[in-house]
Amino acid sequence: MNIYDLIVLIIIVLLIAMFWRYRATSEAVKIYLEKYCEQRNLQLISVARHKTKVSSYRGKLDFKSEYSFEFSGNGEDSYQGQVIMIGLKVLDIELPAYRVE
Secondary structure (H helix, E strand, O other), rough: OHHHHHHHHHHHHHHHHHHHHHHHHHHHHHHHHHHHHHHHHOOEEEEEEEEEEEEEEOOEEEEEEEEEEEEEEOOOOOOEEEEEEEEEEEEEOOOOOOOOO
């Protein structure tokens, strides 16, 4: 094994770790939004990752992810909200004004 093989192996391992972390944050935000919507009698329609970048929060380097989600308050209309996460922690959630039944 030469240095080139070692560099390629390290790059592959880092890509796999990054993908794994993306999946963990996606699953965490989906679970959080399901509970959030259930508590407020909203219907969660869909969740999508909008953007992710590496960021520092309280001295810890982690991924900062922004998610968009669609929800309904009355079952007929749909609205779009946003969630901002650092790692697996929800920092902020923004909802527009919506109609309820």
